[in-house]
Amino acid sequence: MKLPSLVKLVDVGPRDGLQNEKQPVAAAVKIELVHRLQAAGLKEIEVTSYVSPKWVPQMADNHEVMSGMQRQSDVRYSVLTPNLKGFESALLDKPDEIVVFGAASEAFSQKNINCSIAESIERFAPVVEAAKAAGIAVRGAMSCTVGCPYEGDIAPERVAYLAGLMKGIGVQRVDVADTIGVGTPRRVQAAIEATLKHYSLDDVSGHFHDTYGQALSNTLAALELGVWNFQSSVAGLGGCPYAKGATGNVATEDVVYLLHGLGIETGIDLDALVDAGSYISEQLGRPSGSRVARALLAKRATS
Amino acid sequence: MKLPSLVKLVDVGPRDGLQNEKQPVAAAVKIELVHRLQAAGLKEIEVTSYVSPKWVPQMADNHEVMSGMQRQSDVRYSVLTPNLKGFESALLDKPDEIVVFGAASEAFSQKNINCSIAESIERFAPVVEAAKAAGIAVRGAMSCTVGCPYEGDIAPERVAYLAGLMKGIGVQRVDVADTIGVGTPRRVQAAIEATLKHYSLDDVSGHFHDTYGQALSNTLAALELGVWNFQSSVAGLGGCPYAKGATGNVATEDVVYLLHGLGIETGIDLDALVDAGSYISEQLGRPSGSRVARALLAKRATS
Numbered sequence: 001m002k003l004p005s006l007v008k009l010v011d012v013g014p015r016d017g018l019q020n021e022k023q024p025v026a027a028a029v030k031i032e033l034v035h036r037l038q039a040a041g042l043k044e045i046e047v048t049s050y051v052s053p054k055w056v057p058q059m060a061d062n063h064e065v066m067s068g069m070q071r072q073s074d075v076r077y078s079v080l081t082p083n084l085k086g087f088e089s090a091l092l093d094k095p096d097e098i099v100v101f102g103a104a105s106e107a108f109s110q111k112n113i114n115c116s117i118a119e120s121i122e123r124f125a126p127v128v129e130a131a132k133a134a135g136i137a138v139r140g141a142m143s144c145t146v147g148c149p150y151e152g153d154i155a156p157e158r159v160a161y162l163a164g165l166m167k168g169i170g171v172q173r174v175d176v177a178d179t180i181g182v183g184t185p186r187r188v189q190a191a192i193e194a195t196l197k198h199y200s201l202d203d204v205s206g207h208f209h210d211t212y213g214q215a216l217s218n219t220l221a222a223l224e225l226g227v228w229n230f231q232s233s234v235a236g237l238g239g240c241p242y243a244k245g246a247t248g249n250v251a252t253e254d255v256v257y258l259l260h261g262l263g264i265e266t267g268i269d270l271d272a273l274v275d276a277g278s279y280i281s282e283q284l285g286r287p288s289g290s291r292v293a294r295a296l297l298a299k300r301a302t303s
Numbered sequence: 304m305k306l307p308s309l310v311k312l313v314d315v316g317p318r319d320g321l322q323n324e325k326q327p328v329a330a331a332v333k334i335e336l337v338h339r340l341q342a343a344g345l346k347e348i349e350v351t352s353y354v355s356p357k358w359v360p361q362m363a364d365n366h367e368v369m370s371g372m373q374r375q376s377d378v379r380y381s382v383l384t385p386n387l388k389g390f391e392s393a394l395l396d397k398p399d400e401i402v403v404f405g406a407a408s409e410a411f412s413q414k415n416i417n418c419s420i421a422e423s424i425e426r427f428a429p430v431v432e433a434a435k436a437a438g439i440a441v442r443g444a445m446s447c448t449v450g451c452p453y454e455g456d457i458a459p460e461r462v463a464y465l466a467g468l469m470k471g472i473g474v475q476r477v478d479v480a481d482t483i484g485v486g487t488p489r490r491v492q493a494a495i496e497a498t499l500k501h502y503s504l505d506d507v508s509g510h511f512h513d514t515y516g517q518a519l520s521n522t523l524a525a526l527e528l529g530v531w532n533f534q535s536s537v538a539g540l541g542g543c544p545y546a547k548g549a550t551g552n553v554a555t556e557d558v559v560y561l562l563h564g565l566g567i568e569t570g571i572d573l574d575a576l577v578d579a580g581s582y583i584s585e586q587l588g589r590p591s592g593s594r595v596a597r598a599l600l601a602k603r604a605t606s
Contacts, residue, residue, distance in 0.1 A: 001489065001527070181598070184564025185523055186304065213557045213594030214564070217519040220488055224304070254516045261487025261517070291516030295484070 004228035006265045010044040010205070011037050011252050013280070014065070015080060017237025019049065019058050021284065027061040029283050031069045036276035037234060038075050041268040042252075046099065046231075049080035050090040066093035078139060087127045097137040100124040100171060104158045104191075105148035108179075121165040128170045140171035141207070145191040146183035153187075156194035163198040173203035175231055178218065181211025181248070185221030192225055205229035208250050210236065210289075215250035216258050223262070230255060235277035236289025251290030253277055271296075307531040309568045313347040313508070314340050314555050316583070317368070318383060320540025322352065322361050324587065330364040332586050334372045339579035340537060341378050344571040345555075349402065349534075352383035353393040369396035381442060390430045400440040403427040403474060407461045407494075408451035411482075424468040431473045443474035444510070448494040449486035456490075459497035466501040476506035478534055481521065484514025484551070488524030495528055508532035511553050513539065513592075518553035519561050526565075533558060538580035539592025554593030556580055574599075 014030050014037075030048070037045050047069070053060035062079070071077065078097035081087040090098060102120050103109040109117045131138050144151075145159045159176070166174055176191050183191070188208070195204050206222040207230070208215040219230060233249035256268050274293045281288045288294055317333050317340075333351070340348055350372070356363035365382065374380065381400040384390040393401060405424050406412040412420045434441050447454075448462045462479070469477055479494050486494070491511070498507050509525040510533070511518040522533060536552035559571050577596045584591045591597055 001492070001524070184561055186565055189304070210594065211598045212560055213516075213519060213554075214561060216516060217523045217561060220520045220523055221304070251516075257515055258487055258517060258520060262489055291513065295514045 001224060003223045003262055003264060004226060005263075007223075007228050007230060007259050008043065009252060009255065009266060009268065010046060010078070010229070010231045011042045011234055012046040012207075012231050012249065013037070013233040013235065013237040013252070015046040015048050015059070016231075017233040017235075017249060019056055020238060021058055023284075024058065025283065027064040027068060029280070030061070030065045033234070033276065033280050034065070034069045036272070036279055038072050040272035040276050041266070042273075043074060043267065044076045044078065046078045046080070047095070049082070050086035051080065051082045062089070063093055066095070076137075080141075081127055083123065084127050084130065087130055091130075091134060091136075095136060097139055098127070098131050099139045099141055100127060100166075101141040101143060102162055102166065103143045103148070103179075104154050104162045105144040105151045107150035108144045108148045111150060117162060118165060121162075121169060124171075125169040132170060137173075138171050140166040140174040141177060142166065142174050142195070143177045143179040145176045145195075146178045146187050147180055149180055154191075156190040159191045160194035160197050163195045167198040173205065173229075174199055175205045175207040176222075177207035177231075178209055178215075181209030181214065183208065183218050184214055185217050188218040189221050189225055192222055192227060201226050202228075205231055207231040209248050210250040210254075211248065216254060219250070219255060219258060223264075234273065234290075235281050235293060237280065237284075248289075251277070251288070251293065253288075253290040253292040253296075257292040304527060306526045306565055306567060307529060308566075310526075310531050310533060310562050311346065312555060312558065312569060312571065313349055313381070313532070313534045314345045314537055315349040315510075315534050315552065316340070316536040316538065316540040316555070318349040318351050318362070319534075320536040320538075320552060322359055323541060324361055326587075327361065328586065330367040330371060332583070333364070333368045336537070336579065336583050337368070337372045339575070339582055341375050343575035343579050344569070345576075346377060346570065347379045347381065349381045349383070350398070352385070353389035354383065354385045366392070366396055369398070379440075383444075384430060384434075386426065387430050387433065390433055394433075394437060394439075398439060400442055401430070401434050402442045402444055403430060404444040404446060405465055405469065406446045406451070406482075407457050407465045408447040408454045410453035411447045411451045414453060420465060421468060424465075424472060427474075428472040435473060440476075441474050443469040443477040444480060445469065445477050445498070446480045446482040448479045448498075449481045449490050450483055452483055457494075459493040462494045463497040463500050466498045470501040476508065476532075477502055478508045478510040479525075480510035480534075481512055481518075484512030484517065486511065486521050487517055488520050491521040492524050492528055495525055495530060504529050505531075508534060510534040512551050513553040513557075514551065519557060522553070522558060522561060526567075537576065537593075538584050538596060540583065551592075554580070554591070554596065556591075556593040556595040556599075560595040
């Protein structure tokens, strides 16, 4: 196995993880989570989103969180911006990077944001332009790159199509997301290879959900292609809205354990990360979604 | 990725999975589980063990289970035999294969069975001889091949040493088990490569615990070495006695999902397997340890 020697992780827990929580999570808790993540060595954190509080009430405190946290100069803070209005609000809080998004599935795009894939990307063109003018980086989250809850399997050609549209409006790097966690290694590799038609290896990241427990084997398969950027969520925050009771984002702890076991550097302190996960899990009143955290906590308890 | 086109799975749920259950599981339930596993397409099932009921009361019904189940001629039924006395009892029930065992960790061998690795294998020599005389196959379960709860990391040389001892007494094939689930892909590959010094690829199987969520990536790594035999446990039966609250055996459902996703043939009907897992999970009164089962059951519930 030829693998990268270094991997960079983006923890998406504060945003992607908490956005679907039914009970409101206090801004102070989100801020503490960001602080704990950066103390554990995370160098990229997806903090919040600037979307209408009517649709996503959990993220209504975006300004409070972004202005309340103590920033580290070596950490990149990203935020989701669904449109120009959201971008303009975000701009006041000086994110290092904004995240725009699109689906590789037409059905998902229609059901989720009520327009075609092409239309959705076109609408982001002025956002990307404004971000560039403001000197802010732009990442594109590509959802449903392996499977879709409405269409089933997604062909790699559809992923290449979406990546091409993203590239066309000037998105600098993209996430290959298996939004419903149905992917397995060869299919995930095909989605990544399709993306590599438009983006270089350094600008492609893997974002795998663990709904079917496949996220780490998909991570290994992506590493074998040379991918060295991944998204994950501390404590596996974020359920899967398309399968009740199922897990969503792969836990950052589980990815870090895999990477360190492979001798790959991450700059992350796994024990401190487990503590960050325990903190937010206690706040949410439920056990961590991370198997590594559960095993290490059980081990700590017996020793 | 070059992978095998066919994989054979041994479901160890009835034996390895249920042996640590606190509440007794009725023989009729175990028999029904075996029936459901073979109906789902499993061709190898580890049914029970012939160990003193003083030590493992859950397996006291070994004769009842072995004589009560309806055998299929194309299914191989294996049983654990810790000594000659156990083997003689097992012989009456005509297993297709017996399983002997040893640890790659001296500390584990001492704590678990109170003798050195070499002594433990020596004691199995008459069992293996008797099995051969009776025309019964012998598999060797090699535990702690990656890590040990007492010693920590286990060097591949220790695995090669154990495999050599197993080969020396005539054990026909061996399992490379990550008993406490701490392994990651490169370390698991090293344990397998050490085993391959004494056994051919066809006679080596992977047995990975999912305590740290790494079992499927370890399975992928083993597949990449050409390994095509694996052990797993329906519904992830069998906790980890060395880490309270942590999961143990990887769930057969999760392995099958991975293999089918990779285009690898198993002969197993995943839906029927999920039903078998639901059956035993209901009997035990707890949710399945399989992420695939939980995701598929959630999907069934919404459709």
